[in-house]
Amino acid sequence: MSPRQVGCFGTWFRRKQVSAEPSKTHEISSPLGKSSATAVVSSISSELKCNYITPCDHSYADMGDWWSQSDVQPPAYDAPGFDSVIDSTLDELSPQLRKLSMEIHSHPELAFCEVFAHDVLTTFMGSHGFTVTKSYLGLQTAFKAEFTHGKGGRVLGINSEYDALKGIGHACGHNLIAWSGCGVALAVKAALETHDIPGKVVLLGTPAEESGGGKIILLERGAYDGMDLCVMCHPAPGPPQSANIGGSIAVQDITVEYAGRTAHAGAAPWEGRNALDAAFLAYSSVSVLRQQMRPDHRVHGVIESNGEMTPNVIPDYAKMHWLVRAPTSSDLTAFVERVKQCLQAAALATGCEIKLHFEHPYLELKQNEVLGREFADIVSKRYNMATTGLTSSASTDFGNVSYAMPALHPGFAIPTEPNGGNHTIGFTKAAASKEAHMQTLRVTKALAHTGLRALRDAEFFKQVKESFKL
């Protein structure tokens, strides 16, 4: 038998072994079938971290079928005294929150330029009894809205996002995240007042999540100091009536510039140094690297500028923007090094100068397990929703917040068209739908219940803190 044949059989046996193992993804997703809305939670174990949601797995459900499961009445939730005020406050505010959502959706603004959203959100919070600081800590479109009841108690932090994507508007649904943050803050305020619970609510308006890392800047400038925990939520495609409390992966933003030398492309090309060629080689090298990288890593980039030259001039400038992702910060450090080598090799091959710029990385999201269990219990019992613990291969600057304090960032499904997940035009449409609003309202209520429990229940908060230390 030749070595080649051994190799083939080796592969076959290996395939057989792999396929004989039960699929983890199947185990997780099966309880989400139409007949059951049982919560499948807490699987924030490392074992589950190797499973990934992709938009094509779950991106579509017919709008007409979407809410059929809501016919099943959920069992009573076991904190009746605190239920009514949170749910009734948010039901009452719902039309105003919908208006905010649609205003922001129809005024999409890019990172650090979210002036319209900043103004409507701060006006809204100011008119509902919160003390507002506009343009917080030197960031023009950041804000703080705070409310204190009684003396002492714990501090609940909440984040709103409101930046959009170039060319495709609110394709990540941040219009929903914006008002959800307001909703959580107002519902918890109402509960603190009604039940005379001491505590503080701090809503931070955090610009530039898609790029720029607004939360990282705010963390560095002390905006999160004094918070005991922080929560927010994020829409995604997914099975009807589902939420997800899995983590997300780390990302490094890299800008690379190549500087060459112009020359007449016909008469004397040998006098030039072609920066566009450097970008082309860098793109090709990273594409080749992609074959050797692990399936849970990601790298993707664009050429932002080629110096706007004409074909008869050798381009002397090119700029590329790359995002490099890996499951953990240490994986990321190693993978960034490989990508850096590709970028540098392109400069070497073309004789161009290279300038690399690294942004502060977004760390992987570490969901607080105790907060996650509480949230999953609430959405299951009160809102008939199932919760999974699948890691997303997207990234968020809220990951850095989750390193600083106990934090929860549930994803939740809204109905969208086939292949219409986050960062597509389909999702822009989905983020404006009434169904998306209603689902955000449920998740907002659940986050408010979760946050309130951390303020009112010392024993529960002790567990939250202990879980953060682990």
Ligand SMILES: [Zn+2]
């Ligand atoms: Zn987003």
Ligand SMILES: [Zn+2]
């Ligand atoms: Zn996004």
